[in-house]
Amino acid sequence: MPELPEVETIRRRLAPLLVGRDVTGVTVYDETVSDQSVAELRRLTTGRRVEAIQRRGKYLALDLGDVWLVIHLRMTGQLLLSRPEGARLPRMSLAFAPPRDLFFYDTRRFGRVWAVRQARLPEFFAEMGVEPLSPEFTVAALRGLLAGRRQPLKAFLLDQRRIAGVGNIYADETLFRAHLHPLRAAGTVGARSAQHLHDALVETLTLGIANAGTSVDTFVDPEGASGSFQEMLNVYQRTGQPCRVCGTPIERIVVSGRSTHFCPRCQPPRHVASRARRSSRPATSARSTVGGLRRR
DNA sequence: AGTGGCTCCTGGCGGC
DNA sequence: TGCCGCCAGGAGCCAC
Numbered sequence: 001m002p003e004l005p006e007v008e009t010i011r012r013r014l015a016p017l018l019v020g021r022d023v024t025g026v027t028v029y030d031e032t033v034s035d036q037s038v039a040e041l042r043r044l045t046t047g048r049r050v051e052a053i054q055r056r057g058k059y060l061a062l063d064l065g066d067v068w069l070v071i072h073l074r075m076t077g078q079l080l081l082s083r084p085e086g087a088r089l090p091r092m093s094l095a096f097a098p099p100r101d102l103f104f105y106d107t108r109r110f111g112r113v114w115a116v117r118q119a120r121l122p123e124f125f126a127e128m129g130v131e132p133l134s135p136e137f138t139v140a141a142l143r144g145l146l147a148g149r150r151q152p153l154k155a156f157l158l159d160q161r162r163i164a165g166v167g168n169i170y171a172d173e174t175l176f177r178a179h180l181h182p183l184r185a186a187g188t189v190g191a192r193s194a195q196h197l198h199d200a201l202v203e204t205l206t207l208g209i210a211n212a213g214t215s216v217d218t219f220v221d222p223e224g225a226s227g228s229f230q231e232m233l234n235v236y237q238r239t240g241q242p243c244r245v246c247g248t249p250i251e252r253i254v255v256s257g258r259s260t261h262f263c264p265r266c267q268p269p270r271h272v273a274s275r276a277r278r279s280s281r282p283a284t285s286a287r288s289t290v291g292g293l294r295r296r
Numbered sequence: 297a298g299t300g301g302c303t304c305c306t307g308g309c310g311g312c
Numbered sequence: 313t314g315c316c317g318c319c320a321g322g323a324g325c326c327a328c
Contacts, residue, residue, distance in 0.1 A: 001321065032304090058322080074322050076306085108305045110322065151298060160323080168321070217320095256299065258321075302325085310318085 002073040004132070004165030005208030005229065006219050007060050010079055013222045015053040017081070018096065022049050023064065025095035033091045033104070034113045044115035045069050050096070057128050057164030062094075066118050069094075074110035079103070081222045107218065129162040132201055137163070139191075139198045146194060149186035153197070155256040156186040166201070169214050169236045172261045174201045176235045181267045182253070182260045188271040207232065235261040 002010070023045045028038045036044075048064035055061070060079070062069040071079070080103045083090070090103040092113060104111065116124045130137050130145075145162045156162060157171040166174070175182050177200035180193060189197060213219050213227030216237060220226055234244055239252040243263040253260050 003322095072322085074304095075320085106305095107307075108321090110304065112323095149297085155298080158322085257301085299328085301327085304321105304323095306320100308319095311316090312314100 001075050001167055001169070001217055002077065002213075002219055003058060003167035003170050003208075004055075004205055005170065005211075006213035006227065007055050007058050007073070007165070008209050009213045009221055009227060011053045011055045011060055014079070014102075017100065017222075018050045018062070018102070019052060020050065021096035021098060021100055022047065023062075023069075023094060024097045025093075027093045027095070028091070029089045029093075030091040030109065032109060033106075033111065034115075036113075036115060041069075041113070041115050044117070045094075056125055057131070057160055058167065059125075068116050068118065068121060070114045070116055070124070071104065072112050073106070074108070074112070076108045076218045077104065077106040077111035078218065078220060079222050080105060080220075080224060082224075084224065102222070127161050128164045129160060130164065132163050132165060132205055137198070137202070139195050142198045143189075143191070143194045146186045146189050146197075151186055152183045152255050153180055153186055153189070154182035154258065154260050157201075158256070158258065163201075165205070168258055168260075169216065169233070170201075170204050170208060172236045173234060174204045176200075176263060176267060177204055179266055181269045181272050182255050182262050183269065183272045185271065185273070235263060237261065 026038065026042045026045055028041065031038065034041060044067045045064060048067060050062050051065050052063040053060065054063050054068065058072060060071045081101065083103055087105065090105045091109065092104040094102045130141060146156070149156060153175060154171055157166045157174060158168070178193070178196040180197060208214060208229045211227055211229035211232065212221060214229040215226035216230045235250050238250045239261060240249050242248065243250055243266060246263065246265045248263055248265040250261055251264050
């Protein structure tokens, strides 16, 4: 699932190829890709030049000056520069001049597209939290966000209204690196642990970008290339496998409805209410561990 | 404030 | 081998 590092990888790959080209066509094969009509998408985008490719959290945007064409890939969205052999129709495609095409593929069809006038961008992104790789994301800022919150750290990290761009993979990997239990209440994190959490998040996302993303599911860059961060995962989808640091089997629980992976020894349940520990659902049955074959 | 449940959607899996 | 049913998961929504 494309999270901040995957979207940033796409942004960096697309920018040199699309900036400076004009949008000449929009073809929609699946009208559920946008709440806006095809006519409106066309009217707002065609004839405009790509000034830049932007990213906000997990959103990617073609900056067309007066209008941004904003794309969220959600679970399985892919932006590809060519149509893979034997692939079925994309949900949408864009044509540019000088000639170039961009195809939006999306098996599970959760992804969405919006053409947003520049004046409305602040409103469009109003609910988005801080960019974790921006100068605004300081330890002090993080402490302010954590203060008073009772929700588990895992749920806190996934909340796009606090910090933008973190999804299930990078949340689990960040908490492992910070030696913090996913069920720990956000508000109980002190200065020292907040520093660790901050540094772990920045480090994990930066490493993700440096490795061109995590191709554990369907993620590929616009040229179809996989990332390599999946080779560096410490906990995500490693249920039952030995912790790379201490050898303890990685555990899976469900936190706020999300599968959550952690090392029970490297991430001890300090400041985790025993009630919370009990109510977190353990990994469901055989599916997760049968012969160690399944990774969920 | 926080959570659980539901929705969207489909491929891939377990179970039989 | 084949079919059924479950399930993940980002985000928005509603109920509690």
